[in-house]
Amino acid sequence: MALRNDSIDQKPAHYLFVLLHDYSMIAFASALEPLRLANRMAGKKLYQWSLASENGETAVCSNGTEVRVNSGLGDVARDTTIMVCGGINIKTTMTRPMIAWLRRESRKGMPIGGLCTATQLMAKAGMLDGKRATIHWENREAFQEEYPELMVSTAIFTIDGNRYSSAGGTSSADLMLKIIANDYGADLANAVADQMIYTTVRTDKDEQRLSVPTRIGVRHPKLANVIQVMEKNLEEPMSPSILASDVGMSTRQLERLFRRYLNRSPKRYYMELRLQKARNLLLQTDMSVINVALACGFASPSHFSKCYRAHFATTPYRERGQQEIAHD
Structure with a gap:
């Protein structure tokens, strides 16, 4: 060599x-x-x-x-x-x-x-x-x-x-x-x-995550575009009507698109993204529960707690408490 x-x-x-x-x-x-x-x-x-x-x-x-x-x-x-x-x-x-x-x-x-x-x-x-x-x-x-x-x-x-x-x-x-x-x-x-049998050497220009179509298993450009916009706007969620308008669709068409490919409404999918971010913040930072709620687009702590419990079967406060116990 x-x-x-x-x-x-x-x-x-x-x-x-x-x-x-x-x-x-x-x-x-x-x-x-x-x-x-x-x-x-x-x-x-x-x-x-x-x-x-x-x-x-x-x-x-x-x-x-x-x-x-x-x-x-x-x-x-x-x-x-x-x-x-x-x-x-x-x-x-x-x-x-x-x-x-x-x-x-x-x-x-x-x-x-x-x-x-x-x-x-x-x-x-x-x-x-x-x-x-x-x-x-x-x-x-x-x-x-x-x-x-x-x-x-x-x-x-x-x-x-x-x-x-x-x-x-x-x-x-x-x-x-x-x-x-x-x-x-x-x-x-x-x-x-x-x-190393490393057939593709990546550079510092390569992104970490798979593309949205690959991650969700669906290759529909408008659906991928909407999800990308959702992921970039978790702190200030956008309405379904604006999301639909941005890709040249009606709100009803967007609703059908999500139901067909993801078996859930755009609103539900958006909520799941925000709640997953909230869980990451609760487990990985010392931010207060109220600040976590605000960072994920929830204006009301009670609404945040209700949505969190419905999705994760525990409250944000218990999630944070369980994490602290695990670290003791």
């Missing part, structure tokens, strides 16, 4: 993977394996890595697998790249020692990245001010509510200066392939992708 001439004599780059409790195994493995394969395909050690957890104890990921780490949080050499890997229950891992460590190390100017939900930890530590970042789509709305001043992308990964972020899952591989290409050229990155 021929490497770019200007990078042949570089010493191995060191990556420190910090594994938060309940981290995502797929996000971590998808970031680590490209480095291993780059060494193999190049026939020399281009990258080396070590693993850390907050207390130096075995890291447990969200699927229950235990991974032995090399260290706890200590002093890191300036030529190290730190990659923090998050997963579910990210709020419980955003401890004062972890935030203080990240802030201290970031002052050295080294590259730091957040995989999956670890973007939220980076934001809490003040490391994303003025930077573009991304996070898993399931956490995006809650992240935007908590950090409205940040530039949040819907892309699968972002690179902004010395700050990296990936949305999790296999997008970590795309981020690392981009880094490998930057370090040693596209030929090596493509060889690594081939080894």
Whole structure:
């Protein structure tokens, strides 16, 4: 494997993977394996890595697998790249020692990245001010509510200066392939992708989620357009008549379209989108129930509670309480 001439004599780059409790195994493995394969395909050690957890104890990921780490949080050499890997229950891992460590190390100017939900930890530590970042789509709305001043992308990964972020899952591989290409050229990155049976290497222009037609299993352009508008207007819901008018239909035609393909009314579908956002905010943020209701287009807390209970068979207050019990 021929490497770019200007990078042949570089010493191995060191990556420190910090594994938060309940981290995502797929996000971590998808970031680590490209480095291993780059060494193999190049026939020399281009990258080396070590693993850390907050207390130096075995890291447990969200699927229950235990991974032995090399260290706890200590002093890191300036030529190290730190990659923090998050997963579910990210709020419980955003401890004062972890935030203080990240802030201290970031002052050295080294590259730091957040995989999956670890973007939220980076934001809490003040490391994303003025930077573009991304996070898993399931956490995006809650992240935007908590950090409205940040530039949040819907892309699968972002690179902004010395700050990296990936949305999790296999997008970590795309981020690392981009880094490998930057370090040693596209030929090596493509060889690594081939080894991974990765037939389509994505870029930071690729969106996280499947298209609306693919997600709902229906390829009807007007229906897809209406759903896209709904998803973008959850805080201030639009009336069925306006939604229908925007795609050149009558309200009755729109009603028939939703009944035919989704077996529910436009109003019902819209309500389900708003309630799902509300549930994400309740579980992922510290927003009050009243503010969650307002963020999801409910002017009345009592109406919000009634709709929530009808859909999820529990009240917003109990949902929040159950989450707090689970974290104890």
